[in-house]
Amino acid sequence: MELPTAYNAKETEDNIYKLWEQSGYFNPDECIKKGVCQKNAKAFSIVLPPPNVTGTLHMGHASMLAIEDTLVRYHRMKGEKTLWIPGTDHAGIATQAKVESDLYKKTKETRYDVGREKLLALVQQFAKESHDTIVHQVKKMGASLDWSREAYTLDEPRNKAVRTAFKTMYDQGLIYRGDRIVNWDPKMQTTVSDDEIEWKEETAPFYYLKYGPFIIGTARPETKFGDKFVVMHPKDKRYAQYSHGQTLQVDWLNGKITATVIKDTAVDMEFGTGVMTITPWHDRVDFEIAARHNLEKEQIIDLKRKLLPIAGTLAGTHISKARPLIVQRLQEKGLLASTDATYIHRVATNSRGGGVIEPQIMRQWFVAVTKEFSFPHAGLKGIRKGEKTTLKKLMLHAVKTKQIEILPKRFEKVYYHWINDLRDWCVSRQIWFGHQIPVYYCTQEISNSQFPISKQIQNPNDQNINMFVAAEKPTKCPICGSCTPQQDQDTLDTWFSSGLWTFSTLGWPFDSATKHGLAQGKPGQQNDFANYHPTSVLETGYDILFFWVARMILLSTYLTGQIPFKTVYLHGLVRDNQGRKMSKSLGNIINPLDMIDKYGADATRLSLIIGAGPGNDLKLSEDRVRGYRNFTNKLWNIGRFVAMNAGDLDLEKKPALSKEDKKILADFLNIRKSATKHLEAFRLSQAAEELYHYAWHAFADKVLEDSKTVLQNAQKKAGRQFVLKEVMRGLLTCLHPFTPFVTEAIYREMPFQNKKDLLLVETWK
């Protein structure tokens, strides 16, 4: 057959992907059915970190897909029962923020203008389109995912898992409702978790104010109305004359107030004057000081950042307008001692497209990470059923006992450190797109109450609400027996549903009678959890170690009694060739689809694998991709040479091999052995590099060149032809996980004996 002299990735790849999909081999059940995998073979499973349905894939996703697909293909070719589950993440705040911003740009309407139902319809529409784009891109990369098991963090089976998880944790007291200080985003009108905060540096005037005999400093004079407590370090000699609990009359913003002296070690004696007043409602550190001394807390700023009646004449004024007025008043009253205009401080913002965070004390739902409970499962190594533990301890336990290994190892330390400082996790959000909290209120008892629950902040001590938690929507109220209970309007943090990902995609929760998985909802796949959990590898970027990896460990160990995965492989960030983050504003984004279009998916994949170690950032340039495109072409021509020169070999009898022939075979076997070793140790880069080097500079440059003369010799010809075909077959097999398209395309043209229908399921010995 006449083959073109240059490999054309663009014309080949989509057809090859179709062949793979049609073969069914991405689904391990099909592999078993068709006999390319044993039913009792060792399992290898990965859940794809679900991309957010907020737009399109970037190079980071491409790198993730390349790494995972390489591992998956390798293990599939090793004959393991291999499952890679695809899915997408609804990404609550991020997605809703994107749709809200698009809506506002288009029609100048806010979410409150269009209402919950219409906004959700818009979000779902956007999510659907985004999903389709993502799936298309994922396929373009050649990812061998089992699409028959595709999941979505917000679909019905996952919703069932979320409701069950919430209910289980609530029943054991690990989810509770509490009035605590949270990060409130006034722009998105929702709480956000500690991890979702991004600190931005800002220069703002810093004011020194006279507070009775003291000088206090602040960058936020608008919070100072209610300051009745003045705090200093108990060992500060400068203020030894003042004693804890002592009161003094102070002339303040709205006239005379009674101030109380508090001594607390949280005060830094070196900073400023060593004295500060506190605003417990709007500052975490102040909140903790107030909690320690049981001090009164007062709200100053409302949820829209407007001042409350405590501000007197300024009540109802937005703080951005109020601030200069307050400074002016301070000046008039002679309370302003001095101003430092060059003060640099850091402002907390919502990294998911929101605004400046205003801490607030609010009634929200929390996961208790330090509360003791008795462990409900048997089978988790090192913890007995009924043993007292905490969620924090579970998270530490799984890694400390080496049941979970984090690569690179140095991230284990980072992980421990993060857990040690972990506070209870606020899981309720006031956005509309997400899993609605499975909490219900009896409408008989709370007829005057307002929903959503966050609005009840005006009356935080109200304990009269009759509520209950249910995994299934109740038809009749179990409290009054007659009303239709109303569901809480809040939604859950998106990471709560992604934290269940390894098992919510494998059939959890189970029907207690049949032990069959319910979430999967497909007959024949009910044993997915038994077969594939814990998953083998969790591969993701190191930037979401805390957001996601830690939470999966928490939720999986607690809810299933199993670790979610055995190995965590953390890849680095893909940066531009100068080491800068890729961003729209810098205009340095390299789009994976562009690279695939120009150079092929194989070249794009190699450029993301070679030179990338776990945890290390990768600098990518178009030159690199072009270089690997050249390699795919080289490989194609190696294939052509072998097909042209060894095609007429008699397949029936094995010819005699010369010493050189044997050496060539042995050399290749060494390379394969080494590649195997590297892959088992997750050194993908090393494996790919050695194979690359062998194919080009050993097999092509030496063996093929030498063969040109050997093949002229009638005695030696058959032996050499045999060797060329053997090595070619092995080389295609070993390279297939890295460059699946071109190797599959060559394989189709090769005159091999007992060829499999696809290289995809050729055996890696």
Add this chain to the structure above:
RNA sequence: GGGCGGUUAGCUCAGCUGAUUAGAGCGACUGUUUUACACACAGUAGGCCAUAGGUUUGAAUCCUAUACCGCCCACCA
């Protein structure tokens, strides 16, 4: 403030448990259109492996310190 990582050819990086003439890719230069491939081939140039000490028969590799670059966490009113 605490922690972590990096510093090897012009650029991007390998170099795993110490002994290599210190490597690869891209780029540069010279030559070659040879019937697998010019997206190629043959060759050339280019490195006191950040700095200073130490351990060792032997260090790019292990230890200590310093400098610079980067990242993460905490956060000071």
